C-alpha cells in the first residue's frame with residue numbers, strides 16, 4: 001500500500017503591488033538598456049560590436065573557412081578522387097564523381113569529374129581536410145558567404161579550384177597546421 005504524501009503549505013508572504021506589476025524590474029531593465037544606448041551613441045567606448053564590414057576582427061590562422069581544391073604545378077587538380085573526404089564528411093555534403101585520368105602516372109590515375117560541396121550543409125569541421133591523403137583540399141579564411149538561393153550554395157570544381165599562387169594570409173585550416 002502506498003502512503004499518501006502529506007500536503008505542505010508554503011507561506012509566500014504578502015507580495016507588494018510594485019512587485020506584482022513588475023514595475024521595478026522593468027525600470028531597472030530600461031535603465032540598463034538606455035545606459036548602453038547612450039554609451040554606444042555618444043561615447044563609442046568599450047563597445048562589444050564592431051563596424052563590420054568596414055572593420056574586421058583578426059581571425060586565427062587555423063580558422064575554417066571556404067574550401068580550396070589545390071592544384072599541381074601543371075594546373076591539374078591534386079585530387080585523385082579517392083572519396084576519403086566524402087566518406088569522412090559528417091554532414092554528407094560532398095559529392096564526387098570520378099573519371100579516368102588518361103596518361104597520368106599510376107598514383108593519380110583517377111580525377112574528379114564532379115566535385116561539389118553544399119556549403120549550406122557544411123558544418124566547417126575540417127574533417128575533409130584531415131582525411132585527404134593528397135593535401136588536395138584545404139580551407140581558406142573566407143567565411144563571409146551569402147547566397148540568393150540554395151543552388152548557389154552548391155559549389156563545384158571551378159568555384160573551389162585554387163586560383164593562382166596561394167597567399168598564406170588568405171589560408172585557414174590545412175593539413176599539419
Ligand code: SF4
Nearest residue numbers: 089122123125126128
Ligand atoms: S568541413 Fe566538414 S562538413 Fe564541411 S565538407 Fe568538410 S567534412 Fe564535410
Ligand code: SF4
Nearest residue numbers: 079080082083085132
Ligand atoms: S579531396 Fe582528397 S580526400 Fe577528397 S577525393 Fe580528392 S584526394 Fe580524396
